[in-house]
Every structure is written in structure tokens, then in C-alpha cells.
Amino acid sequence: MKDTKPIQVRYEGEVATILLDRPDRANTITLQLTIDFNDALDELERDPNIACILIMGAGEKHFCGGADLREIENMMTEEGVTGDPRRDFIRHIEEVSKPVICVINGAAMGGGCEIALACDFRIMSEDAKIGLPEIRFGALPGAGGTQRLPRIVGLAKAKEMILLGNPLSADEALSAGLVTAIVPREKLLEAARDLASKLADKAPFALAAGKRLMNEALSIPLDEGLTLERRVIRDMASDEEREEFRARSAAKSSVYAGIFSATKAKSN
Incomplete structure (x- = not known):
């Protein structure tokens, strides 16, 4: 019997993948999906073994x-389309202290685009499309699209995308600065894991602090931001955490040096 959970969480070393698992319904968002998504983010936030999170859709089309x-009324609140009444799951993506990579392996439309906008990095398949088409149906993005998109691509491009409702190809999304990289479909997951591996090598306290500071940068005055920056960087880790990270980095460097030496000796 098929597992009917709307998401799956998969683990690979220090990287966890949240898989939107409703391929027969274009991985669309239901109330249960938002609840399970929030629970998964909470669990991954608490897990000290997880350094980076990927978000991906099941199947190849979406x-x-x-x-x-069919569930839109269940997910409407006075604040808009937020899904889980306990918490806006898209806002939750921004609030997680660990870096989140959106692996856009198919069409990312409406709320799918809004999920991507809340992630820290977006890597897109060459044959995928992304957009906010709601205006075609007499509606507007209701889960942060009108607020996050201008911050990422600029006001003019955001107006073009939202007021015309036309999706962008992968090349157009890259040109607009909407995605970090575009790669062939068969290399998409490899590219995402490579980026995740690079992030996992960084100090978790610095990643969390940097993410927080940059997310707040556009919503507070510069002087307030500079004060916050000094305070957060000063307090972001204990002496023990800093020493632990230095020791871990030194250990990894020793391992890499040993592998390099062995490989060099073998080649000679």
C-alpha cells in the first residue's frame, strides 16, 4: 500500500531532503502538507547532525x-494563504537557522514559486519554469510573493512577473537573479548536494547568524542593522563552540591532506 503522506524526509549524511510527495496532484499544497512540513522543519532544526536542508518535488514534471x-478555503486566514493555522510554513523556511536549498526540478508555479522565494538558494533544472500566474485567474500571490519577489529580482521585474503572470524559463530566471544556477536535469541533484556539502563545511553558528542578519537587512534601517550585526556576531557562539569548530576544521584538513598526499604518491 502506497504511503500517502504529503511529504517525505530523507537523510544523507549532514543533508536532509524534504520531498513534496504528491506527484499525481502536481505536488500541490494541502493543509496536511503544511502541517507535516512545519513538523519536519522543527525536527531538522533540532537535529545537530543536519547542516543543510534541500526542498524538492517528487516526479519529473512539477x-x-x-x-x-480543492483545499484553498481550508488554508485561508485573515493573513492570507498560510496553510497550517499554527504557523506560516513558508515563513518558517526563512526562520530555520540552517541554510535551505530549493531544488527546482519541475514547474514551480504560484505557491511553488513562493516556497522557492523563501529559500536561501535556488537551483533550477534547465527545462523547468517558475512563475506567479495568479493574476490570470483574477487573484494575486497570497503567500509572500508580492513581498519577497521584489526583494530578490527588483521592483520592475517583479511587476512584470506578477502583473502579467507570465512564467520564466530557467535561462530567464537566472538572468533575473531569481535562481543561483541552472543545470541539466540529470545533474540537478548532484549540483544541489555539492552546494549543500560546501555549506555543511561552514560553522553552523556563523551560517545561522549570517542568514538571520541578511534576512532582516532589507526591513530595518541601516544604523539599526549595523548595531544588530555587531551584537549578533559578538554573541553568535560560545568559546566552546568556536573551539569545537576549529578542531573539526583542522581534523578535516588533516584528512584531506592525507588523501592528497596518498594520491600524489600513487601518481608518482
Whole structure:
């Protein structure tokens, strides 16, 4: 019997993948999906063995097609389309202290695009599309699209995307600065894992502090931001945490040096 959970969480070393697992419904968002998504993020936040999170859609056609229209009324609140009444799951992505990479392996439309906008990095398949088409149906993005998109691509491009409702190809998304990289479909997951591995090598306390500071940078005055920056960097880790990270980095460097020496000796 098929597991009917709307998401799956998969682990590979220090990287966890949240898989939107409703391929027969274009991985669209339901109330249960938002609840399970929030629970997964909470669990991964607490897990000291996880350094980076990937978000991906099941199947090959869709990353996420937005909200499941059969459940849209269940997910509406006075604040908009937030899903889980306990917490806005898209906002939760931004609030998680660990870096989140969106692996756009298919069409990312409406809420799917809004999930991507909340992630720290976006890597896109060459044949995928991304957009906010709601205006075509007399609606507007209701899960942060009108606020996050201008911050990422600029006001003019955001107006073009939202007010015309036309999706972008991967090349157009890269040119607009909407995605970090585009790669062939067969190399997409490899590229995402490579980026995740590079992030996992960094100090977790510095990643968390940097993410927080940059997320707040555009919503507070510069002087306030500079004060916050000094305070957060000063307090972001204990002496023990800093020493532990230095020791871990030194150990990894020794391992890499040993591998390099062995490889060099073998080649000679």
C-alpha cells in the first residue's frame, strides 16, 4: 500500500531532503502538507547532525503547482494563504537557522514559486519554469510573493512577473537573479548536494547568524542593522563552540591532506 503522506524526509549524511510527495496532484499544497512540513522543519532544526536542508518535488514534471484548489478555503486566514493555522510554513523556511536549498526540478508555479522565494538558494533544472500566474485567474500571490519577489529580482521585474503572470524559463530566471544556477536535469541533484556539502563545511553558528542578519537587512534601517550585526556576531557562539569548530576544521584538513598526499604518491 502506497504511503500517502504529503511529504517525505530523507537523510544523507549532514543533508536532509524534504520531498513534496504528491506527484499525481502536481505536488500541490494541502493543509496536511503544511502541517507535516512545519513538523519536519522543527525536527531538522533540532537535529545537530543536519547542516543543510534541500526542498524538492517528487516526479519529473512539477516542483510544486501551488495550492490544491480543492483545499484553498481550508488554508485561508485573515493573513492570507498560510496553510497550517499554527504557523506560516513558508515563513518558517526563512526562520530555520540552517541554510535551505530549493531544488527546482519541475514547474514551480504560484505557491511553488513562493516556497522557492523563501529559500536561501535556488537551483533550477534547465527545462523547468517558475512563475506567479495568479493574476490570470483574477487573484494575486497570497503567500509572500508580492513581498519577497521584489526583494530578490527588483521592483520592475517583479511587476512584470506578477502583473502579467507570465512564467520564466530557467535561462530567464537566472538572468533575473531569481535562481543561483541552472543545470541539466540529470545533474540537478548532484549540483544541489555539492552546494549543500560546501555549506555543511561552514560553522553552523556563523551560517545561522549570517542568514538571520541578511534576512532582516532589507526591513530595518541601516544604523539599526549595523548595531544588530555587531551584537549578533559578538554573541553568535560560545568559546566552546568556536573551539569545537576549529578542531573539526583542522581534523578535516588533516584528512584531506592525507588523501592528497596518498594520491600524489600513487601518481608518482
